[in-house]
Amino acid sequence: MLHLEPARHRSLATKFFLFTAALLIWVVLVMVAYDVAYGNVSIGKSLLLCAVVLLIAGVLAWVTMRLLVRPLRTLQAALQAVREGRLERIRYRATGDEIEFIARSFNLMVESLEAKSKEIRENQELLEERIRVRTAELEQAMGKALEANKAKTEFLANMSHELRTPMNGFLGMIELVLDSPLQPDQREQLITAQRSAHALLAILNDILDLSKIESGRMQLESVPFAIRTHLRECIRPHQVRAQQNTVGLRLRIDDGVPEMIDGDPLRLRQILNNLLSNAVKFTSAGHIEVQAGCSPQPDTGEMRLDIAVRDTGAGIPADKLPQIFEKFTQADGSISRRFGGSGLGLAITKQLVDLFGGTLEVSSQVGRGSEFVIRLPFTISAGTPAAASTETPAPAATPADALILIVEDNIVNQKVIKGLLRRRGYRMETAADGSQALAMLEHYRFDAILMDVQMPVMDGLEATRRIRAIEKWHEIPIIAMTAHAMSGDQERCLAAGMDAYLSKPVNSSELFRLLESYLNEERAVRPAVAKAAGAEPIDPRLHDDVREGDPGLVVDVISLFLQLAPERMDKLQLALTAGQCATVAAEAAVIRQSAQRIAANPVADRAKKVGEAAARGDHAGMRHSLLLLRSEVDRLKRHAREMKTAALS
Numbered sequence: 001m002l003h004l005e006p007a008r009h010r011s012l013a014t015k016f017f018l019f020t021a022a023l024l025i026w027v028v029l030v031m032v033a034y035d036v037a038y039g040n041v042s043i044g045k046s047l048l049l050c051a052v053v054l055l056i057a058g059v060l061a062w063v064t065m066r067l068l069v070r071p072l073r074t075l076q077a078a079l080q081a082v083r084e085g086r087l088e089r090i091r092y093r094a095t096g097d098e099i100e101f102i103a104r105s106f107n108l109m110v111e112s113l114e115a116k117s118k119e120i121r122e123n124q125e126l127l128e129e130r131i132r133v134r135t136a137e138l139e140q141a142m143g144k145a146l147e148a149n150k151a152k153t154e155f156l157a158n159m160s161h162e163l164r165t166p167m168n169g170f171l172g173m174i175e176l177v178l179d180s181p182l183q184p185d186q187r188e189q190l191i192t193a194q195r196s197a198h199a200l201l202a203i204l205n206d207i208l209d210l211s212k213i214e215s216g217r218m219q220l221e222s223v224p225f226a227i228r229t230h231l232r233e234c235i236r237p238h239q240v241r242a243q244q245n246t247v248g249l250r251l252r253i254d255d256g257v258p259e260m261i262d263g264d265p266l267r268l269r270q271i272l273n274n275l276l277s278n279a280v281k282f283t284s285a286g287h288i289e290v291q292a293g294c295s296p297q298p299d300t301g302e303m304r305l306d307i308a309v310r311d312t313g314a315g316i317p318a319d320k321l322p323q324i325f326e327k328f329t330q331a332d333g334s335i336s337r338r339f340g341g342s343g344l345g346l347a348i349t350k351q352l353v354d355l356f357g358g359t360l361e362v363s364s365q366v367g368r369g370s371e372f373v374i375r376l377p378f379t380i381s382a383g384t385p386a387a388a389s390t391e392t393p394a395p396a397a398t399p400a401d402a403l404i405l406i407v408e409d410n411i412v413n414q415k416v417i418k419g420l421l422r423r424r425g426y427r428m429e430t431a432a433d434g435s436q437a438l439a440m441l442e443h444y445r446f447d448a449i450l451m452d453v454q455m456p457v458m459d460g461l462e463a464t465r466r467i468r469a470i471e472k473w474h475e476i477p478i479i480a481m482t483a484h485a486m487s488g489d490q491e492r493c494l495a496a497g498m499d500a501y502l503s504k505p506v507n508s509s510e511l512f513r514l515l516e517s518y519l520n521e522e523r524a525v526r527p528a529v530a531k532a533a534g535a536e537p538i539d540p541r542l543h544d545d546v547r548e549g550d551p552g553l554v555v556d557v558i559s560l561f562l563q564l565a566p567e568r569m570d571k572l573q574l575a576l577t578a579g580q581c582a583t584v585a586a587e588a589a590v591i592r593q594s595a596q597r598i599a600a601n602p603v604a605d606r607a608k609k610v611g612e613a614a615a616r617g618d619h620a621g622m623r624h625s626l627l628l629l630r631s632e633v634d635r636l637k638r639h640a641r642e643m644k645t646a647a648l649s
């Protein structure tokens with residue numbers, strides 16, 4: 001603590017007082033002396049005297065003021081310096097008066113301030129050092145976590161491949177044996193084995209789906225589909241199971257629900273399947289109801305589809321409700337042990353709903369039942385349905401006339417596919433890798449190719465690129481048949497020039513549906529993946545305007561756009577992940593403008609929606625719109641490939 005001594009000497013005021021008093025006494029004495037000595041009073045002299053007295057008093061006052069004002073100015077400047085952050089001391093003379101006292105006090109204050117700010121600076125440096133160390137530690141931990149996450153994703157991709165390949169053989173062989181004459185008990189045992197294998201596959205698929213979503217690589221499609229029919233088809237298999245428990249399952253679709261909407265029917269089905277299989281599993285009496293309604297969203301101009309799944313089943317205790325959306329979590333282990341389940345269904349459902357940009361709510365009462373409500377944004381479709389659904393019977397085909405090339409390195413899988421195709425009446429040849437396939441194409445005229453992706457010598461992607469590079473093979477449908485079930489594989493296959501994609505284990509009815517849709521005349525019926533039609537990807541007027549001058553030009557400008565698109569989409573994704581709405585809006589505007597320039601109106605519209613969501617700061621909306629934008633760009637890609645083929649033929 002700093003101590004300040006009081007001034008020891010006479011003050012300035014005293015000095016000034018003594019001066020003035022002495023002066024007045026002197027004036028009075030002089031005037032009295034004059035009057036006494038001469039006996040007359042002279043006014044002129046008196047005035048002169050007064051003037052002299054005033055002059056001297058004035059000079060004295062001026063000197064005194066100077067004595068006071070100069071140190072005060074110095075003090076004022078020093079205070080100003082302190083206010084501006086400069087701690088400067090005052091220089092003063094040891095006059096022993098208040099000025100010296102103030103100057104000393106001021107300098108002591110500056111010293112104390114210096115000590116304090118030094119202390120603060122040191123603390124700040126210490127704190128900064130700690131933050132630096134902590135940040136470095138966090139960065140290191142984050143790096144490790146990212147590495148671990150990458151390793152996990154790679155592990156899952158590999159595991160999926162490793163497991164799906166034998167599963168393909170396993171399920172395919174069971175299917176083939178089931179097709180042959182068997183004893184009733186043998187058939188029953190085999191059906192049990194098939195059921196177990198399907199259950200294993202379902203868990204495997206769940207794990208893969210979750211890892212796909214978590215690594216941000218799950219992409220939603222946006223294709224037109226008949227929502228009312230789709231809902232009916234989705235609940236039908238569950239109706240059968242519910243009836244077995246004598247539980248009724250009812251579907252109510254409100255009048256406002258349109259016929260056709262744009263969206264991802266497969267993922268919507270997956271959401272409904274998860275909710276419905278839980279409802280059926282946990283309801284032993286009463287009924288289950290699915291209600292679908294539709295309402296406009298005032299802020300975005302889009303529509304919202306609300307689907308509620310209600311049951312009168314076991315219900316979920318309130319304290320367990322927040323956990324049921326977590327991975328591998330079950331509210332009641334005993335029921336799940338009885339009926340099976342991995343605890344992944346709702347985690348996947350929740351994440352899928354998030355991807356759609358929607359919401360999922362649950363309310364439940366133990367012993368009374370549960371209600372799950374999903375609300376998903378969507379647009380009313382301008383297009384026609386993309387494809388016959390998996391529920392519809394396979395179109396009539398002419399297998400006997402068709403020659404199929406199976407490109408597959410795994411002997412068991414070769415046998416399975418051959419068995420399935422032979423049973424359907426196809427003729428076929430097999431190649432063990434891409435280069436063998438190219439050699440066989442020189443000798444036979446194949447109607448379709450079923451192409452594995454991962455193979456020794458030459459993989460399926462490379463083989464496809466080489467096939468597509470040769471004009472006479474442009475038209476041959478190539479269907480990828482791969483255990484690579486991770487997201488992005490489909491895109492890679494399509495980008496290499498394949499027409500469609502089947503993941504292993506191959507489902508025989510899906511295989512025939514796909515194959516036969518290609519084999520039917522002029523590729524009239526195409527699967528959703530190959531022709532997801534909304535509005536025309538490119539405004540036909542552009543074709544007409546440009547084609548006159550140069551027929552290849554339309555394809556060229558679209559190709560240029562598509563070459564630049566991945567980089568732009570990556571930038572958009574990065575900005576979205578970093579939560580930088582302004583950058584998202586700017587990138588979306590760039591994509592919109594370049595899409596408009598090539599008359600790719602649906603892409604431009606989707607990019608506009610991304611920009612609008614960014615402007616609202618609506619993160620879920622941005623994610624949803626970006627997915628739709630991606631699928632629209634993919635559709636444009638397919639369209640460009642078809643145009644190229646058409647231009648060459």
Ligand code: ADP
Nearest residue numbers: 278279282324330331332341342343344345346
């Ligand atoms: P699981 O594969 O075990 O069904 P889910 O993630 O689908 O996993 O569900 C998690 C848990 O939530 C279930 O194990 C069950 O305890 C509870 N649950 C989900 N839906 C219902 C329902 N309709 N009625 C009662 N409990 C339910």
